[in-house]
Amino acid sequence: MKNYFFYIMLSLSLLADKTLASEQKLRTSYYQQNIAPQLFFDNNGQPSSGILFDITHAIADRLNLELEMLAIPRKRIESALLNNLIDLCCVANPKWYRANTLQWSGVIYQNATLLINNQGLKSLDDLKRVSELKIGTTLGYVYPALTPFFDNNHVLPIASLTPEGSYKKYRSQHISGFVGSAIEIDYFFKSNHDSTITLSEDNIHCAFSPSLASTRVKAINQVIEQLKSSGEITKILNRYKMTLTRLVNSIK
Secondary structure (H helix, E strand, C coil): CHHHHHHHHHHHHHHHHHHHHHHCEEEEEECCCCCCCCCEECCCCCEEECHHHHHHHHHHHHCCCEEEEEECCHHHHHHHHHCCCCCEEEEECHHHCCCCCCEECCCCEEEEEEEEECCCCCCHHHHHHCCCEEEEEECCCCCCCCHHHHHCCCEEEEEECCHHHHHHHHHCCCCCEEEEEHHHHHHCCCCCCCEEEEEEEEEEEEEECCCCCHHHHHHHHHHHHHHHHCCHHHHHHHHCCCCHHHHHHHHC
């Protein structure tokens, strides 16, 4: 009987330790399509810096929580949130997800989706006068503004695994344009011959698991507002803007 109670108490103690450990940890996600400057990876393929890295670590640090970054494919992030495999994803927009049970932060920053091209095209209307224009896209991404132009062959999508792959095809003149987010494109080198079409203006939020406690969600949202009002978010975004020095070093 004594052994029976001992094992019960031991099990309860281990469960309590596990619960406490989970409460002191914040779980988020990343995927390989999070290219620079959203994420930079070390030699072991682990995130080491970048906008997403810095923002999520800043949130965890202010809450005195350990941040755990889990590698999850982009298309599985929504299910990972719904199944409580991660607590949050901080490169998200409600338009990109179907579940209405997700919890959301306020806007962290804005990030437009752009089409860069070498054909002098500056508006969606300009695409009506081209035919079979090859444009680099990212595999698995949907571009509602371009769908009509894909359907009538004004534009031909040429998919790459990442926007960086499309950028390289563009610079080597294999395609006439490519699509990417403003933050990613700002990090790439832009030529005076590049023209820009804005496809959408996207607000970036944190998406929270439905299982994340409302007190934790409230605390994270308060931290995000503090990071915004203190200028820390702007500082992080500016930290990773492409500079001439970085460009010269990358060419070397």
